[in-house]
Amino acid sequence: MTAVLPERPVGGRLIDQFEYGLDAPICLTWELTYACNLACVHCLSSSGRRDPRELSTAEAEHVIDELQRMQVFYVNVGGGEPTVRPDFWHLLDYAIGHDVGVKFSTNGVKLDKTRAAQLARTDYVDVQISLDGATAEVNDRVRGEGSFATATRALANLAEAGMKDFKVSVVVTRENAGQLDEFKALTDSYGAQLRITRLRPSGRGADVWDQLHPTQAQQRDLYQWLLANGEHVLTGDSFFHLSAFGEALPGLNLCGAGRVVCLIDPVGDVYACPFAIHENFLAGNVRDEGGFQRVWQSSELFADLRSPQTGGACTKCAHFDACRGGCMAAKFFTGLPLDGPDPECVQGYGETALAARDASLTAPRSHLDHSHTGPVRGQPTLLGMPAIPPAKICDESPLAGLDLR
Amino acid sequence: MATDVVFDAALPWQRARSVALRPEPFGALVYHFGNRKLSFLKSKQLVSVVQTLADHPSALAAIEAGGVPEAQRPAYVKALADLARSQMIEPRESA
Numbered sequence: 001m002t003a004v005l006p007e008r009p010v011g012g013r014l015i016d017q018f019e020y021g022l023d024a025p026i027c028l029t030w031e032l033t034y035a036c037n038l039a040c041v042h043c044l045s046s047s048g049r050r051d052p053r054e055l056s057t058a059e060a061e062h063v064i065d066e067l068q069r070m071q072v073f074y075v076n077v078g079g080g081e082p083t084v085r086p087d088f089w090h091l092l093d094y095a096i097g098h099d100v101g102v103k104f105s106t107n108g109v110k111l112d113k114t115r116a117a118q119l120a121r122t123d124y125v126d127v128q129i130s131l132d133g134a135t136a137e138v139n140d141r142v143r144g145e146g147s148f149a150t151a152t153r154a155l156a157n158l159a160e161a162g163m164k165d166f167k168v169s170v171v172v173t174r175e176n177a178g179q180l181d182e183f184k185a186l187t188d189s190y191g192a193q194l195r196i197t198r199l200r201p202s203g204r205g206a207d208v209w210d211q212l213h214p215t216q217a218q219q220r221d222l223y224q225w226l227l228a229n230g231e232h233v234l235t236g237d238s239f240f241h242l243s244a245f246g247e248a249l250p251g252l253n254l255c256g257a258g259r260v261v262c263l264i265d266p267v268g269d270v271y272a273c274p275f276a277i278h279e280n281f282l283a284g285n286v287r288d289e290g291g292f293q294r295v296w297q298s299s300e301l302f303a304d305l306r307s308p309q310t311g312g313a314c315t316k317c318a319h320f321d322a323c324r325g326g327c328m329a330a331k332f333f334t335g336l337p338l339d340g341p342d343p344e345c346v347q348g349y350g351e352t353a354l355a356a357r358d359a360s361l362t363a364p365r366s367h368l369d370h371s372h373t374g375p376v377r378g379q380p381t382l383l384g385m386p387a388i389p390p391a392k393i394c395d396e397s398p399l400a401g402l403d404l405r
Numbered sequence: 406m407a408t409d410v411v412f413d414a415a416l417p418w419q420r421a422r423s424v425a426l427r428p429e430p431f432g433a434l435v436y437h438f439g440n441r442k443l444s445f446l447k448s449k450q451l452v453s454v455v456q457t458l459a460d461h462p463s464a465l466a467a468i469e470a471g472g473v474p475e476a477q478r479p480a481y482v483k484a485l486a487d488l489a490r491s492q493m494i495e496p497r498e499s500a
Binding site (some may be wrong): 008009010014017020022024025026071073074099124126320 | 414425427428430431434438441443445447448460
């Protein structure tokens with residue numbers, strides 16, 4: 001099945017080396033649970049309900065032991081909402097105690113003053129608070145009513161506790177792309193650092209991608225903004241497809257899936273990238289014989305991903321060296337071929353490719369969906385879903401339900 | 406961010422105490438546990454120079470002992486200067 005792999009060149013550019021993969025990931029995302037108190041419309045992992053097969057505390061500790069042995073120096077922890085796991089704070093300490101630093105993403109629901117003070121006292125931990133609008137109006141439409149207040153309360157608690165270098169993490173959408181300066185100002189006001197990343201059509205993101213992904217004009221503005229402000233803003237190197245506008249953006253301009261990046265999901269499944277929760281990108285499970293190390297170093301899928309792209313429409317493009325064909329997950333979940341253009345290709349080839357898709361074929365969907373099945377408190381309003389009704393009708397208005405005719 | 410470490414290859418250096426090297430097929434990944442910076446050593450020869458810095462009276466001596474060809478030595482000095490700037494290597498007190 002596996003093709004004969006091209007041999008790794010000696011010397012040359014690092015990016016060429018990265019294409020052949022590393023002995024351990026540089027950027028490992030670990031989602032601790034599918035449970036989440038929110039129901040964000042664009043959730044990349046379709047989170048909501050806990051999966052009964054999620055790793056136990058002992059199994060999670062075992063993974064951390066393995067990461068320490070492999071010298072994975074830090075992990076990006078997410079979910080779901082990782083802090084709703086009762087053993088979250090224990091696992092955080094356990095990882096730090098084993099030379100595995102933790103950067104975790106949270107909506108802020110558990111970051112009260114006590115936890116903020118605890119984090120401020122802990123070395124080797126980074127916190128990212130997710131916010132997808134610089135105003136409650138823009139944020140709550142996507143993340144749910146009250147989520148802006150929750151996030152900014154957490155930010156205030158962290159700032160007050162003297163936490164250093166915490167982040168505000170923003171997914172850039174059509175609705176907030178015009179707020180970049182406001183995001184920067186908001187972040188600065190808490191002494192935090194801004195991190196902006198790309199919206200992918202992954203998980204529930206596939207359902208809203210057409211509606212929320214930035215327009216071509218917004219992409220150009222974003223590119224200019226990054227060139228002007230990029231030095232002080234983190235991006236997780238997620239906008240490398242914009243490099244085809246001209247100047248390369250700082251960071252790794254390459255799809256790192258299975259090469260330098262991967263995902264361990266809450267049940268221990270290892271996927272090529274956090275945005276690729278789909279059977280086609282499932283390399284193995286940490287519970288398998290040989291654990292995570294064996295999956296990373298020996299899985300057939302990752303071996304296949306660790307070779308430079310040699311064919312396909314993009315390799316003939318003058319900008320191929322700049323964007324390397326863009327994001328694998330973005331192509332896959334919009335039904336585009338993996339060796340063709342990114343759906344948001346800034347040269348316009350993506351739009352052409354999207355238009356040329358066979359209308360009779362539907363884009364692939366993940367086999368997993370942990371979305372809440374009923375309404376949640378603070379439902380996002382983007383999709384026009386009804387808000388959860390008040391428990392008692394007079395919670396809404398003292399006159400509610402009164403027929404005053 | 407920027408520190409005022411001036412790299413002098415004639416002085417003794419060592420890998421910083423809070424820095425770990427992870428071997429990779431092309432060389433090594435360098436990680437600083439303190440400032441959380443990540444860097445890469447792009448050849449195995451450079452890895453061995455960095456690892457043996459502490460055994461030599463100067464960075465230059467480590468480069469020479471590592472068998473780095475004359476023509477490549479300036480590039481190695483520059484690589485070490487970059488590592489000094491990001492605090493991956495630090496000056497050593499005694500030779």
